[in-house]
Amino acid sequence: xxxxxxxxxxxxxxxxxxxxxxxxxxxxxxxxxxxxxxxxxxxxxxxxxxxxxxxxxxxxxxxxxxxxxxxxxxxxxxxxxxxxxxxxxxxxxxxxxxxxxxxxxxxxxxxxxxxxxxxxxxxxxxxxxxxxxxxxxxxxxxxxxxxxxxxxxxxxxxxxxxxxxxxxxxxxxxxxxxxxxxxxxxxxxxxxxxxxxxxxxxxxxxxxxxxxxxxxxxxxxxxxxxxxxxxxxxxxxxxxxxxxxxxxxxxxxxxxxxxxxxxxxxxxxxxxxxxxxxxxxxxxxxxxxxxxxxxxxxxxxxxxxxxxxxxxxxxxxxxxxxxxxxxxxxxxxxxxxxxxxxxxxxxxxxxxxxxxxxxxxxxxxxxxxxxxxxxxxxxxxxxxxxxxxxxxxxxxxxxxxxxxxxxxxxxxxxxxxxxxxxxxxxxxxxxxxxxxxxxxxxxxxxxxxxxxx
Numbered sequence: 001x002x003x004x005x006x007x008x009x010x011x012x013x014x015x016x017x018x019x020x021x022x023x024x025x026x027x028x029x030x031x032x033x034x035x036x037x038x039x040x041x042x043x044x045x046x047x048x049x050x051x052x053x054x055x056x057x058x059x060x061x062x063x064x065x066x067x068x069x070x071x072x073x074x075x076x077x078x079x080x081x082x083x084x085x086x087x088x089x090x091x092x093x094x095x096x097x098x099x100x101x102x103x104x105x106x107x108x109x110x111x112x113x114x115x116x117x118x119x120x121x122x123x124x125x126x127x128x129x130x131x132x133x134x135x136x137x138x139x140x141x142x143x144x145x146x147x148x149x150x151x152x153x154x155x156x157x158x159x160x161x162x163x164x165x166x167x168x169x170x171x172x173x174x175x176x177x178x179x180x181x182x183x184x185x186x187x188x189x190x191x192x193x194x195x196x197x198x199x200x201x202x203x204x205x206x207x208x209x210x211x212x213x214x215x216x217x218x219x220x221x222x223x224x225x226x227x228x229x230x231x232x233x234x235x236x237x238x239x240x241x242x243x244x245x246x247x248x249x250x251x252x253x254x255x256x257x258x259x260x261x262x263x264x265x266x267x268x269x270x271x272x273x274x275x276x277x278x279x280x281x282x283x284x285x286x287x288x289x290x291x292x293x294x295x296x297x298x299x300x301x302x303x304x305x306x307x308x309x310x311x312x313x314x315x316x317x318x319x320x321x322x323x324x325x326x327x328x329x330x331x332x333x334x335x336x337x338x339x340x341x342x343x344x345x346x347x348x349x350x351x352x353x354x355x356x357x358x359x360x361x362x363x364x365x366x367x368x369x370x371x372x373x374x375x376x377x378x379x380x381x382x383x384x385x386x387x388x389x390x391x392x393x394x395x396x397x398x399x400x401x402x403x404x405x406x407x408x409x410x411x412x413x414x415x416x417x418x419x420x421x422x423x424x425x426x427x428x429x430x431x432x433x434x435x436x437x438x439x440x441x442x443x444x445x446x447x448x449x450x451x452x453x
Contacts, residue, residue, distance in 0.1 A: 007303035039244040044254030046177030047241055049262060051316050052079040053183050057262070058269050058309055059137045062289035064224070065273025069210030072273055076266025078225035080259040082232035086242075087255030090233060093394065094242035095251050102239050102390060103331040109393050110401040113336050118408045120327040122385040123236050124357065127327075129378030131320045131361035134160065136374065138313045139365065140286055141306060150366060157362040159310075160317035161354055182308035184261075186301060187268040193297055194275050202278045210274060219426060227379035230432065234386040236323035324357050325350035377419065384411035384431040388439045403443030411435030 039047075057076045064072030099105050102123075106115040138156025147155065191199075209215050232238050238255075245251035269289065276288030283291060293302045329350050334341045341349075364374070388411065389404035415431035417423045425431070 007300070007307060039241075039250065039254075040246060041250040041254040041257075043177055044241055044245055044251055045258045045261075046180045047319070048083055048238075048255050048258035049180045049184075050177075051237065051319060052076070052262065053180060053265075053309075057266065058183065058187070059140055059286070059289055060133070061266060061269035062273035062276070063285045065270030066277035066285035066288045067273075068215055068270075069206070069212065069274055070267060070270050071213055071215050072270035073266040074213075074221060074224045075228070076269065077263050078228040080262035080266065081225070082229040083255040083259030083262065085229060085259075086232045086238060087252050087259065091242050091252035091255065092248055094239055095245065095248040097243075100240075100243070101236060101326045101331055102234060102386070103327060103335070106389065106393075106404070107335075110389070110404050112401060115389060115401055115404045115408070116331060116335070118405060119234070119386050120331040122382055122408070122412065123234075123327045124324045124353075126231070126378045126382035127236070127320050127324050128357050128361045129364065129374055129381070131160075131317055131357060132364035133374040133378070134313045134317045134320070135358075135361055135365040138310060140290060141310050141313075143287060143290065153362055153365050156313070157358050157365075160313065160321075161358045179308045182304055184265060186305040186308060187265065187272075189301055190293065190297055190305065191268050191271055193301070194272065194292065197296065199271075199275050202275055206274070206278065223376050227376050227383055230383040230387050231379035234382055234390050236326055237319045240319075240323065240326065321350075321354045321357065324353055328353050380415050380419065380431070381412060384415035384435055385409075387411075387432060388435040392436065392439060398448055399439060399443045400446060400448050402446040403439045403441075406442040407435045407439035410438040 057079055061072055061076045064075060066072070097105065099108070101120075103116040103119045106119055107113065109115075135153050135156045138159070139152035142152030142155055203210075214221060242251045242255070245254065272292050273285065273288055276283065276292040277285065279296075280288055280291050290306075293305050297305070329346050333349060334346055338345075385408040388407045389399070393399050393404065411431050411434060414423070414425075414434045418425040418431060
């Protein structure tokens, strides 16, 4: 175990060094949030893959594979589809709009600050849920070293907060490229290794249901796939990635290629989870990935996978913290309360919000441990509140602020009511239908806004 810890420590020090180097590309707070539009297609592709592959995709996908068989790949497939769709449909608008945040669009499209505030509040809540999923993934890594879950979550939180304070968006993107390459290579080599150790015979003894792509009801499939896609359109982290490319094609194709790569790779964690559930019967599904990695793979391969996934969690958390900073500091503090705020004030306030968000996410991670379930909550909340005012507002000019605000409120209330069982919807994401209906009806019943040319 000591050599593995040494390799992990050296790897993390290297990633922290890259993060510190990336500070040179954040001469002001705006560059801190956007890389100063210096991100290459490779950096965007690596960051897009890294945003998923550190938590829900690898650890959560393996957990789902242990429970559902190959169908555990559906969450990862949804991750790939979301990038293909967003890269194709949204990259040109995002890159050429001149907005730093989606809230900037809401202010320009609807006028005033009310609609902007809804997104600026909904996004940190959703982002904190995503942060909790990353912390849960980090805790599972520390559990593999024998550290109890609660202490692992606390250590993971401290690590990601520290990293977020030293790195900007450029550093997160650059480390994601390295981490993504190592994780992809590690997954391919890991699956090859378990097959060399007799995985084919293990799989042959499993029931046929383990190899069905849809062994569960439609509600589970929808929860695993659809919120990931819808949320990507109003995910501040995705929007920041789309506007950070050195040109629009880099932003577009970086996401499309990332999506095309993620879809086939999604089956690899599921296979490892299936193998782990068979050779470690009775083990907690959330731990089987690390049990296979730590106990069945060669030391160097295991160390690199552990280090790369942990480092990917750090970089992904950094991007999430930046999204929270963009909404609370750029949109609310500087955009509404203190337009004359200095860069130094904004950065110190961003660090303070990072700590608060980290503590909130830690408490959530300690309460909810299923990674994909936590991510589903995050995606459903942001989709229900913001997708309709954003997407329909682009294509339907009659929509107004009253319709947008009413749509957001109704969408979030219906989504939460369904999630907590107060109402019975077949799919939580059907809250979007209520949001759309509200947006159209209220907009038609109230005075339209004359949009600037």
